[in-house]
Amino acid sequence: MRQNKEKLSNQAVQSYKIKSQLIRKLRTRFATYGYEQVHTPAFEDYDTYASIQKTVNKDEMIKVIDRSGKVLVLRPDGTIPITRLTALDREINGSEQRLFYIFNVYGEQNSNGTNKESTQAGVELFGNKRPEADAEVIALAVHTLKEIGFDNFKLEVGHAGFFKELVDQANLAENELQQLQELIQSKNLAEMEPFLKQLQIRDELQEALYAIPLLYGNPQAVLEETKAIIKNERMQEVLNNLKDVIEVLTDYDLLEHLTLNLGLINNMHYYTGVIFQGFVENIGKPVLMGGRYDQLAEQFGKAMPAIGFAYKVDVVLEALKQHQLIKDDNNPPLQIYYVPEERRNAFSAAKLLREQGYAVITKPFAKNAQQAGILFQSNGRVIVNGNEQQVETNEELLNLAELATGGV
Numbered sequence: 001m002r003q004n005k006e007k008l009s010n011q012a013v014q015s016y017k018i019k020s021q022l023i024r025k026l027r028t029r030f031a032t033y034g035y036e037q038v039h040t041p042a043f044e045d046y047d048t049y050a051s052i053q054k055t056v057n058k059d060e061m062i063k064v065i066d067r068s069g070k071v072l073v074l075r076p077d078g079t080i081p082i083t084r085l086t087a088l089d090r091e092i093n094g095s096e097q098r099l100f101y102i103f104n105v106y107g108e109q110n111s112n113g114t115n116k117e118s119t120q121a122g123v124e125l126f127g128n129k130r131p132e133a134d135a136e137v138i139a140l141a142v143h144t145l146k147e148i149g150f151d152n153f154k155l156e157v158g159h160a161g162f163f164k165e166l167v168d169q170a171n172l173a174e175n176e177l178q179q180l181q182e183l184i185q186s187k188n189l190a191e192m193e194p195f196l197k198q199l200q201i202r203d204e205l206q207e208a209l210y211a212i213p214l215l216y217g218n219p220q221a222v223l224e225e226t227k228a229i230i231k232n233e234r235m236q237e238v239l240n241n242l243k244d245v246i247e248v249l250t251d252y253d254l255l256e257h258l259t260l261n262l263g264l265i266n267n268m269h270y271y272t273g274v275i276f277q278g279f280v281e282n283i284g285k286p287v288l289m290g291g292r293y294d295q296l297a298e299q300f301g302k303a304m305p306a307i308g309f310a311y312k313v314d315v316v317l318e319a320l321k322q323h324q325l326i327k328d329d330n331n332p333p334l335q336i337y338y339v340p341e342e343r344r345n346a347f348s349a350a351k352l353l354r355e356q357g358y359a360v361i362t363k364p365f366a367k368n369a370q371q372a373g374i375l376f377q378s379n380g381r382v383i384v385n386g387n388e389q390q391v392e393t394n395e396e397l398l399n400l401a402e403l404a405t406g407g408v
């Protein structure tokens with residue numbers, strides 16, 4: 001029973017608390033897989049950013065001008081700065097690096113265009129291009145998704161190379177490619193058929209593209225179906241790679257959470273291998289995205305394979321709210337009231353309780369004010385929940401504090 005439990009009326013306090021609990025959970029789990037936290041500045045040099053290929057769309061970046069007239073950009077993504085940090089570190093030479101970050105990214109494209117700032121919590125594993133590395137990172141994504149509390153979630157796994165190989169053969173114009181991606185992403189087969197018909201491409205290629213949205217479901221079954229549309233050696237390699245990763249993942253015992261989706265297309269342009277997205281029930285957008293990007297580090301002068309993912313923390317919070325998974329475990333601070341002669345005693349009691357981890361607010365007693373908590377009154381006794389009590393020892397004080405806050 002929590003007698004003095006008032007709902008925290010302050011929305012900002014409440015939502016920040018929930019956000020920090022989530023972040024704490026992710027941070028702890030990332031660390032238990034051997035990942036170490038790093039940070040990079042929010043401001044990046046625009047010129048460096050603009051010169052990187054396969055980065056974020058320049059129009060979507062938020063630019064700022066400093067006093068000297070230099071154009072800066074607010075980091076639109078976590079992977080690029082972390083890759084640069086790692087690539088430029090001279091002490092890192094081919095050795096594996098497991099890093100994680102929790103920071104904000106900025107852009108014009110975030111959440112329906114209004115919210116330009118969003119929090120990401122991500123991991124990056126550098127220096128390992130084996131399927132075991134892909135599986136480790138995917139397993140960490142699933143582990144954290146489970147831990148956050150969602151019952152029903154799916155991790156969709158695909159491959160950046162698969163779609164790319166097929167469309168490379170089709171020689172499409174930029175706008176055609178864009179349209180095709182959208183049709184595949186929305187699995188819009190009805191519109192896809194006429195769209196593919198009017199493209200000037202071989203029948204066989206049309207059929208393969210039409211099949212992509214259907215290559216979705218149980219990993220083993222999809223791997224089997226995909227064999228039928230393999231067009232060249234490169235596509236075979238992609239399929240073999242996926243098969244290897246799925247095989248390692250089998251030993252993590254989490255196949256039930258995996259869906260193979262060969263129509264998966266991630267927004268970032270740097271992906272070169274396995275890609276994946278985490279979805280929870282009834283939320284239309286992914287809560288996390290990730291994949292392998294083996295060529296990004298080369299742009300900073302070091303060849304370094306890499307794979308990682310990032311949670312869109314704000315989307316997770318939205319999902320938690322919708323799934324009513326937010327536990328109301330707010331304990332409002334304990335209030336200690338005092339009459340003037342008892343102020344010293346009240347302060348010393350508050351100090352002791354704070355040292356024990358209680359949140360305590362002290363206030364002069366006002367007659368008609370609401371007084372849930374402990375009142376230090378003039379005769380050396382206290383009133384808790386309307387009952388007068390004796391308090392002489394520290395132990396008695398702790399018992400009273402427990403009584404006043406509802407205890408456990």
Ligand SMILES: N[C@@H](Cc1c[nH]c[nH+]1)C(=O)O
Nearest residue numbers: 079289290291308309310
């Ligand atoms: N930076 C990617 C996620 C990611 C992290 N590592 C690899 N991919 C994104 O914002 O979508």
